[in-house]
Amino acid sequence: MSHSTRCAACKSLRRRCRKDCVLAPYFPPTNPQRFACVHKIFGASNITKMLEQLPLHLRAVAADCMSFEASSRVEDPVYGSVGIISQLQEQIIEAQSELVKTKSEIAFHNAQQQL
Amino acid sequence: MSHSTRCAACKSLRRRCRKDCVLAPYFPPTNPQRFACVHKIFGASNITKMLEQLPLHLRAVAADCMSFEASSRVEDPVYGSVGIISQLQEQIIEAQSELVKTKSEIAFHNAQQQL
Numbered sequence: 358m359s360h361s362t363r364c365a366a367c368k369s370l371r372r373r374c375r376k377d378c379v380l381a382p383y384f385p386p387t388n389p390q391r392f393a394c395v396h397k398i399f400g401a402s403n404i405t406k407m408l409e410q411l412p413l414h415l416r417a418v419a420a421d422c423m424s425f426e427a428s429s430r431v432e433d434p435v436y437g438s439v440g441i442i443s444q445l446q447e448q449i450i451e452a453q454s455e456l457v458k459t460k461s462e463i464a465f466h467n468a469q470q471q472l
Numbered sequence: 473m474s475h476s477t478r479c480a481a482c483k484s485l486r487r488r489c490r491k492d493c494v495l496a497p498y499f500p501p502t503n504p505q506r507f508a509c510v511h512k513i514f515g516a517s518n519i520t521k522m523l524e525q526l527p528l529h530l531r532a533v534a535a536d537c538m539s540f541e542a543s544s545r546v547e548d549p550v551y552g553s554v555g556i557i558s559q560l561q562e563q564i565i566e567a568q569s570e571l572v573k574t575k576s577e578i579a580f581h582n583a584q585q586q587l
Contacts, residue, residue: 398522400515407513407549415550422554426541434522435530438553439537445560452567459574466581 365392370401379405383420391424398427480507485516494520498535506539513542 364381367374369392374381380401384392395404404423408416430437479496482489484507489496495516499507510519519538523531545552 398518399513400518403513403515407545411549419550422551423545425554426545426552430522430538430541434526435534436537437541438557439540442553442556442560445557445564449560449563449567452564452571456567456571456574459571459578463574463577463581466578466585470581470585 362386365389366396366401366404369393369396379408383408383417394431395420395423395427398430399423477501480504481511481516481519484508484511494523498523498532509546510535510538510542513545514538 363372363374363386364378365384365386365388366380367378368386369389380392384395399407404420407423408419411419426438429441433440436443478487478489478501479493480499480501480503481495482493483501484504495507499510514522519535522538523534526534541553544556548555551558
């Protein structure tokens with residue numbers, strides 16, 4: 358038996374979409390771009406393998422994360438999702454140094470008050 | 473002409489390592505694990521394609537980022553590098569909320585001093 362409407366993966370790979378298609382629940386035909394992206398970066402067989410190795414209840418999150426990683430790499434072919442990690446690390450350093458500065462202001466206020 | 477020592481990619485794929493091998497500069501035979509990881513996640517032909525599409529001076533960084541992404545996904549097959557992004561976002565929210573708290577303490581000090 359096959360789905361009445363093929364999923365984005367089977368449509369793109371020009372094959373029948375079987376009822377037990379591993380990719381169908383996570384790559385609906387309404388969003389061909391989502392599959393095109395993971396296909397370009399990971400390849401269809403890798404995505405299928407990676408999803409198959411996970412228990413069913415974790416596959417939707419994994420597919421979302423892989424889609425995010427793939428689209429990050431399409432947008433930024435050099436840094437990919439690592440570029441986002443670097444930006445966030447910089448933001449943390451900034452926030453932490455502002456925190457240190459602000460705490461030292463408090464210490465100064467406290468010292469002044471005691472005088 | 474081929475390299476006297478095959479790179480990790482050519483060794484793993486059991487092929488000759490040509491002088492112009494795209495992967496050789498970034499996947500030395502001394503670190504077979506690094507290639508095994510990107511091969512498992514992206515596939516050798518995808519990595520080659522992705523590197524070929526970049527100018528030479530950006531390929532080393534791109535290979536490092538892809539290796540990082542791949543090893544993150546091997547370590548955490550559900551969240552991959554997106555798991556690190558989520559953790560960092562939580563850290564930023566924490567640091568920012570501590571900053572707001574600390575700044576309101578300063579405002580309180582200032583108000584007290586004026587009284």
